[in-house]
Amino acid sequence: TQKTVDGPSMKDWRGGRAASLNIIPSSTGAAKAVGKVLPALNGKLTGMSFRVPTVDVSVVDLTVRPEKAAIYDEIKKAIKEESEGKLKGILGYTEDDVVSTDFVGDNRSSIFDAKADL
Template identity: 90%
Template sequence: GIVEGLMTTVHAITATQKTVDGPSSKDWRGGRAASFNIIPSSTGAAKAVGKVLPVLNGKLTGMSFRVPTVDVSVVDLTVRLEKKATYDQIKAAIKEESEG
């Protein structure tokens, strides 16, 4: 099983971001021009996973990066496991869980 993990999301700019540098009421990073900067941000994705998969509740931490592109999304999940596992064992476990 998973002991703990870090979920990093990378996604395109959003309509709520600034088009040019300016003040942000949320945080200083939010004031950077979206089309020229990679902007670190918070994300609720890790908490959402814990709600959907209760076995992971409280085990994941998340961070996000907004990148200057119109269409992209990726998630990187790094975890610490309870015991050693090979790549093939991990693939088999994911396949088994995905099939219910």
């Protein structure tokens, strides 16, 4: 819950700032939740969220440090294959030039934006 105008927050000073005008860093339980669903990842993930003035949709900036060297094209290929296979309808994959409103109404849990790499 976030106030839409500046107002005091005893719990979180940043969270008391105007939601319609700011990008506000915040905590998230998502990384811990992943560890509960995928025990092999328990304790290996951290995360934070950003509260942004958008109607719907959120973003995850996932940074991965693989044990073995990996080429980004290979990672994209593996994610695309999974999005078309056993994770179809859950994980999406796109190489389109998308923005957040392109995902409003999308029922999938996550969409991998292949062009949003560094």
